[in-house]
Amino acid sequence: MNETQLSEIYAQRSSRLTEALARYRLDALALNPGPTLTYLTGLNFHLMERPVVALFTPDKPPVIVHPELEKAKIEALPFPATTFPYGEDPTEWPAAFRRATQYAGVKASRVGVEPTRMRLLEFHYLKEAAPEADFVFAEEALALLRACKDETEIANMRRAVQIAQQALRATLSIIQPGVSEREIAAELSLQLLRAGSDAELAFQPIVSGGPNSANPHAVPGERRLQNGDLLVIDWGAVYHGYVSDLTRTFAIGKVEAEYQRIADVVEQANAAGRAAARPGVACQEVDHAAREVITNAGYGEYFIHRTGHGIGMEGHEAPYIRQGNPQPLEPGMAFTVEPGIYLPGRGGVRIEDNVVITAGGAETLSDLPRDLQILPL
């Protein structure tokens, strides 16, 4: 993309932000580094011990407080910004924040902040610099801003899914009894990079075998696969900053009949969830469609999490596909459908796909087989 196209994208996003601020009666938005800042500016920083904050208001270019040594990044922005750099001595930092909030005019304003992103560090400097401002959790305003993806974003997500699928296929050949979870996770991470993933993965692959597969968020460990195990692999790639997040479950050799049974139920639940997804349907209805299949099969109490979560620049973002969420789906919304059944101490099955709402329904971006395949191949 050339600089003109980039400035156009950021101008569009900036005007969508201005609308969102107006709708939620916010005078300004204060962001620290994270996906929303990247979405609005392209800026990318690690969260470190030095605070970085950008202030967005409807009538001025963004105002950015940042360490002097990040100057080059800020100067490369394809749009104007007003910057307040500070040096290495933390006693200088409050003054930079005071000048920035004064310049941005956020003194006695309603200022939106991101509760899942902003740390007490940045908030402390902001609050000291603008003690009369009213800081408001703005997750709802911001969720809507990023939830509906444009075509470039969807193309990136589609590519992130393809990269993930290619990496898993390349990893299957090493999976057999005696191989450890950690070895499989390392090989899969390597294959993700080889297949073209951005170097910084959104999350480390989950590879959990045997009893560990009954823990949805297990960390890959030293346990070695055994015949009769279920094996859950939950992994994803990142492409131009956009994430994929898939799960497939495998049988190591012959498994007990109930494992095949729960794999069939979860496959049906996954299909039912995806089939329910279309514009106007509430998130909770997609959850219900998947959950009903599992409940009717008698495993309701073993489906211990929501059916899915939004996906985009973050591995988890709005919309959340859970009971009690009335948010209607809109074209461009992207999310996971990932029902599971977890039998404590024995094993679990989860099947996860990535779905994008289209004008007339939904597109599933992932197409790896969903039935319980037996490994080694």
Next chain:
Amino acid sequence: MNETQLSEIYAQRSSRLTEALARYRLDALALNPGPTLTYLTGLNFHLMERPVVALFTPDKPPVIVHPELEKAKIEALPFPATTFPYGEDPTEWPAAFRRATQYAGVKASRVGVEPTRMRLLEFHYLKEAAPEADFVFAEEALALLRACKDETEIANMRRAVQIAQQALRATLSIIQPGVSEREIAAELSLQLLRAGSDAELAFQPIVSGGPNSANPHAVPGERRLQNGDLLVIDWGAVYHGYVSDLTRTFAIGKVEAEYQRIADVVEQANAAGRAAARPGVACQEVDHAAREVITNAGYGEYFIHRTGHGIGMEGHEAPYIRQGNPQPLEPGMAFTVEPGIYLPGRGGVRIEDNVVITAGGAETLSDLPRDLQILPL
């Protein structure tokens, strides 16, 4: 390590925490997921939209508020803990936090929090649950807790350095004019995993060539190397959760004389910084030793950052090797020495090593050549 050894490690760390709380007159510590929580419990969570908080007090086992679906991780802890799980519906979460803070007895206490880690999300639930508590920034108490590494920790860091060095050596063969920064970064990430790094890197390699090398925190881009470029590579591995962080600078073919000159100055500054490091010396003296070499060579204004930062479970942690930091070095403290000279619009040089303070001096963990090597080899 077996379970008994693990419980001993956590018991030791817990009693060091109790001392630190007493020294800083804190009644409790509230942590969200991050390195300090991992240090004290071994627990590892991504920061997500669901809040996880652990409360530590001198007289009770840790109290943990967590999503139901993380139960298996908590049950696997090698020590007792009292848990307050909650379900998928966010309206349940405040009650879980109220019960946890009541049980922990932190109602009207001084409760330490980590400003660089705790988000407004967790803080919001904590404050609602214990409105009379006085939340205090505890970075100083916690920095001391983790800054002095034990032998197991240092062994992990030594291995993380070896893995990083092996990965860089394996990457050098692809570096030549025409190769892009992004391609080198991808190959280096892949080689890090192949050499045995944990899959989740602490940071994405910085690979910056030509004018980009004048930006200390550049993000690898599409620019292709040209003859006459300086090339800065800043990378690290992770081993058992412990980080290495190294930088070397290369010349692509023949470079102008001033580039060789600044490379020599930075190499001397790096050596001077490392030579100054020993127990009892203040952080600012190590900074001064490195900075003086660069200033005396006439490049002081182009060394635009501090000389280094602590390193361990995080890529950046205490002690900070900067002007104005009187903190004396102690055996077990580990940090980077990474002076640099950055000529805007032209190019930069940085040379970074990892150092651990010993009883009698300091050990440099890294030993790759530091002089300006010419590539392709």
